Amino acid sequence: MLDCDINIIIKSQNRRYYETLLNNKFNLNEYITINQNQVSKSSSIFISCECDMCKTIFTRKRVDVKSMTFCSEECRNLYMKNNNPNPTKDKIIVYCSTCQNEVGVNEAKYNNQGNFFCSRECYNQYRSFYYNKEQIYNYQDLVVECTQCGKPFKTCNFDIKSRNNLFCSPECYWGHRKDNYSELYFIGDLSIRETKPERLVREYLESNNIKYKQNCPMFRRYYVDFYLKDYRTIIEVYGDYWHSNPNIYGEDKKLLNNIQELQKQRDIKREQYIRSKKDFQFYIIWESDINKNLEYYMGDILSCMKNNKQESATTTRYALL
Numbered sequence: 001m002l003d004c005d006i007n008i009i010i011k012s013q014n015r016r017y018y019e020t021l022l023n024n025k026f027n028l029n030e031y032i033t034i035n036q037n038q039v040s041k042s043s044s045i046f047i048s049c050e051c052d053m054c055k056t057i058f059t060r061k062r063v064d065v066k067s068m069t070f071c072s073e074e075c076r077n078l079y080m081k082n083n084n085p086n087p088t089k090d091k092i093i094v095y096c097s098t099c100q101n102e103v104g105v106n107e108a109k110y111n112n113q114g115n116f117f118c119s120r121e122c123y124n125q126y127r128s129f130y131y132n133k134e135q136i137y138n139y140q141d142l143v144v145e146c147t148q149c150g151k152p153f154k155t156c157n158f159d160i161k162s163r164n165n166l167f168c169s170p171e172c173y174w175g176h177r178k179d180n181y182s183e184l185y186f187i188g189d190l191s192i193r194e195t196k197p198e199r200l201v202r203e204y205l206e207s208n209n210i211k212y213k214q215n216c217p218m219f220r221r222y223y224v225d226f227y228l229k230d231y232r233t234i235i236e237v238y239g240d241y242w243h244s245n246p247n248i249y250g251e252d253k254k255l256l257n258n259i260q261e262l263q264k265q266r267d268i269k270r271e272q273y274i275r276s277k278k279d280f281q282f283y284i285i286w287e288s289d290i291n292k293n294l295e296y297y298m299g300d301i302l303s304c305m306k307n308n309k310q311e312s313a314t315t316t317r318y319a320l321l
Contacts (some may be wrong), residue, residue: 002048006036053079098122148172197287233281240287
C-alpha cells in the first residue's frame with residue numbers, strides 16, 4: 001500500500017474502530033481524513049496500491065490487499081516464477097533399459113524405479129521379452145474349482161494364496177455370500193443413534209415392565225426398532241419426514257421429494273415382507289402420534305398386542321399407506 005491520506009465516512013459499522021484507533025469521538029456520516037495504512041483490514045474501501053512486480057499504481061479493496069499485492073495474474077505468475085521457493089531441480093540422466101538412449105528423469109522417479117524407458121515402444125518391447133507366462137505375477141494358467149458350483153476355471157497364483165474362496169462368476173460369489181454370510185450382518189452391537197421418538201417409546205415400555213430388544217435383527221434380513229419376544233410383536237417408530245406420514249404428505253397435502261419417494265418404496269417392501277410372517281404382530285407408530293399423546297397410542301397398541309390381534313379398527317391408522 002502507498003503511504004497517502006484518504007477520506008472515509010463514519011458509519012455505524014466502523015465508528016467504534018476509528019474512535020478507538022484515533023482516540024476521538026465522531027458523528028455518523030462525518031468525513032475524516034486518515035492514512036490509508038490505518039484503514040481496517042476488513043474494510044471494502046478502495047485504496048491505492050503499488051504492484052510488487054511491475055510497480056504500477058492501481059486501486060483495490062482493502063480487504064483484498066495481502067502482504068504481496070499484484071495488479072494482475074500475469075504479474076503474480078511472473079513473480080512466483082522468479083521467486084519460487086521450490087525451484088525445479090535438474091533432471092538426472094539415465095539410460096533406456098531397451099535401446100540405451102539417454103533419458104532425463106526427476107529425482108523421485110530415479111529413487112523409486114528400477115528400469116527407465118525413452119518411449120512406450122521400448123517399454124512394451126522390454127515387457128514382452130522379460131515378462132511372459134510364469135514371469136508375470138498374475139499369470140492365469142492355474143485351474144481350480146469354483147467354491148460355489150464346483151466348475152473348473154483359470155485363476156492366478158496370487159488369488160490362490162490370498163483368498164480362502166474362489167468363484168468362477170459374480171453370480172457364484174453373491175450366491176455364496178447369501179448362503180453363508182447373511183447372519184454375519186446381524187452379529188454384535190449395532191451402532192445406531194437412538195432418535196427422540198424411539199427413546200420415548202423405550203421409556204414407555206420400561207415403565208410398563210415390558211421386555212424388549214431394541215434394534216433387533218430379524219429374519220436374517222432387517223433390523224426392527226423394537227421386538228417384544230413374549231408377545232412376538234414388532235413395533236416400528238416412524239419419523240414423519242423420513243417415512244412420509246400419510247397424514248402430512250400426499251397428493252392433496254405436502255408433496256414428497258425424491259428421497260422420501262425412495263424411502264417410501266423401501267418401507268412398503270419391508271412392511272410387506274414382515275407382515276408375511278404370520279406368527280408375528282406388526283405395528284407402526286408415527287412421530288406425531290408420540291408427540292401428541294404417547295400414552296393413548298402406545299396403550300392402544302399394547303391392548304391389541306395382548307389380545308393377540310393382528311389387525312383391528314384401532315390399528316389400521318398405523319398401517320403404511
